[in-house]
Amino acid sequence: MTSQGSRSSETDMGYGPGTIKEPGFRYRPMGRDAEGMELYEIFIGPQHPASGHMRIVVRLDGDIIVNADPDIGYVHRTMEKLSETREYLKSIPLFERATIIDSANITWPYVRAVEQMLGVEAPLRAKYLRTLLAEINRISSHLYGFGLTGIFINHSTMYMWSFGDREIWVQLAEELTGARLTHTYIIPGGVRRDLPQGFKEKALKAIRYMERRLEDYMKIFVYNPVTVARFREVGVLTKNDASRLGIVGPNLRASGVHYDARIAEKYGAYPELDFEIPVMEEGDSLARLLVRIEEIKQSMRIIKQVLDKMPQGPFFADKYMRLIPPALRKHVAETGRIKLPGAFIRLKPPAGEAVARGEMGHGEVFYHIVSTGDTKPYRVRIITPAFRNVVLFRHLTRGARFMDLPVIYGSIDYFPPEGDR
Amino acid sequence: MDCPRSGWIFIGRLEESARKAADWLVNKTPLRSVRDWSIAFSLWPVHFTTSCCGAEFAAAANPRFDAERFGFLPFLSPRQCNLLMIEGTLTKKMAKAARIVYEQMPDPKFVIAMGACAIDGGIFYNSYNIVRPHEIFPVDVFIPGCPPRPEAVARAIVLLQRKIREARYLKREKKYESAGEVGTDE
Numbered sequence A: 001m002t003s004q005g006s007r008s009s010e011t012d013m014g015y016g017p018g019t020i021k022e023p024g025f026r027y028r029p030m031g032r033d034a035e036g037m038e039l040y041e042i043f044i045g046p047q048h049p050a051s052g053h054m055r056i057v058v059r060l061d062g063d064i065i066v067n068a069d070p071d072i073g074y075v076h077r078t079m080e081k082l083s084e085t086r087e088y089l090k091s092i093p094l095f096e097r098a099t100i101i102d103s104a105n106i107t108w109p110y111v112r113a114v115e116q117m118l119g120v121e122a123p124l125r126a127k128y129l130r131t132l133l134a135e136i137n138r139i140s141s142h143l144y145g146f147g148l149t150g151i152f153i154n155h156s157t158m159y160m161w162s163f164g165d166r167e168i169w170v171q172l173a174e175e176l177t178g179a180r181l182t183h184t185y186i187i188p189g190g191v192r193r194d195l196p197q198g199f200k201e202k203a204l205k206a207i208r209y210m211e212r213r214l215e216d217y218m219k220i221f222v223y224n225p226v227t228v229a230r231f232r233e234v235g236v237l238t239k240n241d242a243s244r245l246g247i248v249g250p251n252l253r254a255s256g257v258h259y260d261a262r263i264a265e266k267y268g269a270y271p272e273l274d275f276e277i278p279v280m281e282e283g284d285s286l287a288r289l290l291v292r293i294e295e296i297k298q299s300m301r302i303i304k305q306v307l308d309k310m311p312q313g314p315f316f317a318d319k320y321m322r323l324i325p326p327a328l329r330k331h332v333a334e335t336g337r338i339k340l341p342g343a344f345i346r347l348k349p350p351a352g353e354a355v356a357r358g359e360m361g362h363g364e365v366f367y368h369i370v371s372t373g374d375t376k377p378y379r380v381r382i383i384t385p386a387f388r389n390v391v392l393f394r395h396l397t398r399g400a401r402f403m404d405l406p407v408i409y410g411s412i413d414y415f416p417p418e419g420d421r
Numbered sequence B: 001m002d003c004p005r006s007g008w009i010f011i012g013r014l015e016e017s018a019r020k021a022a023d024w025l026v027n028k029t030p031l032r033s034v035r036d037w038s039i040a041f042s043l044w045p046v047h048f049t050t051s052c053c054g055a056e057f058a059a060a061a062n063p064r065f066d067a068e069r070f071g072f073l074p075f076l077s078p079r080q081c082n083l084l085m086i087e088g089t090l091t092k093k094m095a096k097a098a099r100i101v102y103e104q105m106p107d108p109k110f111v112i113a114m115g116a117c118a119i120d121g122g123i124f125y126n127s128y129n130i131v132r133p134h135e136i137f138p139v140d141v142f143i144p145g146c147p148p149r150p151e152a153v154a155r156a157i158v159l160l161q162r163k164i165r166e167a168r169y170l171k172r173e174k175k176y177e178s179a180g181e182v183g184t185d186e
């Protein structure tokens, strides 16, 4: 890995694994480098503000970061293993918990992979409803990231504003699905509920409000001289490095790579909608913030189109509708809510494999499912965006000042439970 | 105490007796209720996020639910905090850190365990990497739900305040006194 600034590689500094003996101190001298400067090691976390859940071991030469090592695994809850012990349907709530703030987007590719194996396709209306929820989730995920970025640089206003405004989107999602965060809305064959009455007006009102608020955000946070001074040209990720390290999501697009799984994979209602993928060339922390702001705008544009174009028709695949007993089917038609018979849990995809990917708020998520023809998967592999982006801690912080670390952390929008699964 | 000569009290070591007298005084009604009242309205949860319930915990502090009106504001250093919120699943690796954070907090300290995971594992009940919080700390209030709504967090705070004012909160028990296997890093 190339190092930035004047600092040379690890071996020149005369430290490495094994130099550190006694744990328990918050920082300790680590000997001297070639010029006789003392190096210090600081442990940050796992008890620290913002998303918590992780430790960063920072090695410092004065105020310059020589190396920052993310110590992940604090939220490793063994989801991949647990999914092998559960039926296909029961794994949806499980994977949702990886990114609870973006739960529609993380489970959608999983459901699509299961659908591929089962050979069903969701009806068009279900695809639009899925897209609707996914975009609502994307907005609330970005707002969550802003709030944490704000609290990282001690900008409490931004935390309060973006968490307060996030509630609007959480409430919209609640209206649609019945749950604040853990929707389990997208299930094999379609969605769990139809669009409630009066949803469109509420969503349009929320969009109008958010458009106004984003302008306020720009004034008070993004183009605030303090923020600009701290974010501009800090943690620059070049286009070359971004693609070489396999970075995904807004972090990749802020470095000038035009890649989005929504475009690449053409799933859901996205091929029929008109939206742009915001890309910026700078690759610094400010660009990563701005890309997210632009993405919120694009998501709102998508929501408007989805609500306008919402096709009529069933929201659950006919193949499974037939499993539902007639009395219950009538109930479904009246209330617009699926009530699944118990037999639905015993979905049995034929032996084989399936892969699917999708774009979350944090980046691209990838699923690989291996089935042996049983009711439970043989293996589910998830590659989450946070796990792919965690390498940035090491890469971007070299040569940066210590006080740039919170800014870089905030701008990467790392969500530890997602990375650790 | 029966004194051999009237007007004399045997006090033993002065510091010791003074400490005992102060303890006795603080635990008597007028002072105790003032003390408990003030503890109840200055709950400082330490900023320690253990799992996904943290998203709802953060939402509880936002302007819509505004947990600050209960005298409840997350703070950074465990040395100045008296409330540990376990926000969901506690993995083995995190449990060590949580125990260290708990040890660092000054007495009297309280623990709220949030979410089904913090009660008995919740959706991860058969995972190989989780710890049940009640095995390592004395928990004052459990919040059921997965995730509990922010209103439930607010209710837990009110419940804890009531417990404190009625002096019903848990004293640190013998069981939790030693750091044990979980608490130490070595």
Ligand code: SF4
Residues within 6 Å of the ligand: A097, A100, B051, B052, B053, B087, B088, B089, B114, B115, B116, B117, B118, B122, B123, B145, B146, B147, B148
């Ligand atoms: S109770 Fe639910 S929301 Fe809370 S940590 Fe556990 S799985 Fe996550």
